[in-house]
Amino acid sequence: MNKNKLSGTSLAIVIISTLLYWFWESQAEGNIRIDLLVIYPVLFLIYIVSLWGKFRYLSIPIGFFLMLINIGFFMISYDLFNKNLG
Numbered sequence: 001m002n003k004n005k006l007s008g009t010s011l012a013i014v015i016i017s018t019l020l021y022w023f024w025e026s027q028a029e030g031n032i033r034i035d036l037l038v039i040y041p042v043l044f045l046i047y048i049v050s051l052w053g054k055f056r057y058l059s060i061p062i063g064f065f066l067m068l069i070n071i072g073f074f075m076i077s078y079d080l081f082n083k084n085l086g
Contacts, residue, residue: 006054013050014066017043021070025077029084035074040067 021043028034044063051059077083 006051010050010053014047017046018066018070022073025074026081032074040070043067043070 021039044067047063047066048059051062055062
């Protein structure tokens with residue numbers, strides 16, 4: 001087995017965890033504290049661990065980039081899902 005190959009399982013974990021977060025965000029009331037303190041650190045660790053076999057230390061900036069996409073989704077979710085700012 002080639003250690004420098006991104007496995008289908010690793011890629012699936014990244015995609016599924018992101019889609020689960022997006023689904024949860026579409027249903028939630030937009031509490032940024034839960035996102036910042038719980039969800040974002042867990043997602044970031046999932047990204048790093050899943051991508052580490054292929055990208056090693058490059059998985060850290062890739063993880064940050066994926067987190068920026070999640071933050072962008074959080075910001076537009078208020079308009080997409082007609083959330084109230086509180």
